Amino acid sequence: MEIEKGKTAKYLKEKRPVPKQVTEQLKYFTKIKKNILNALKEGDKTVPQLAEVLNLPKDEVLFQLMSLLKYGFVETGEIDDMDEFFYYKIKSNGKN
Numbered sequence: 872m873e874i875e876k877g878k879t880a881k882y883l884k885e886k887r888p889v890p891k892q893v894t895e896q897l898k899y900f901t902k903i904k905k906n907i908l909n910a911l912k913e914g915d916k917t918v919p920q921l922a923e924v925l926n927l928p929k930d931e932v933l934f935q936l937m938s939l940l941k942y943g944f945v946e947t948g949e950i951d952d953m954d955e956f957f958y959y960k961i962k963s964n965g966k967n
Contacts, residue, residue, distance in 0.1 A: 911945065915949075
């Protein structure tokens with residue numbers, strides 16, 4: 872008797888579908904992630920600069936940015952002239 876690969880995962884997906892709220896949150900995070908990374912392609916930016924470009928509250932930008940920092944998409948750069956905010960940039964992969 873041959874066991875079909877992925878049968879357990881398929882069964883679980885059918886019995887316990889992902890809640891719509893979780894799917895919507897993931898879509899939102901993916902959209903914000905893409906917008907932040909696109910903004911950082913133009914150059915290093917601080918949290919207030921990103922908030923202005925993305926038209927989002929600073930606390931929302933900071934939360935999303937910290938997630939991107941945690942998962943290795945961005946890194947901190949220099950601190951601004953007023954010693955208030957770090958500049959964030961897309962993390963280099965070492966191939967530059």
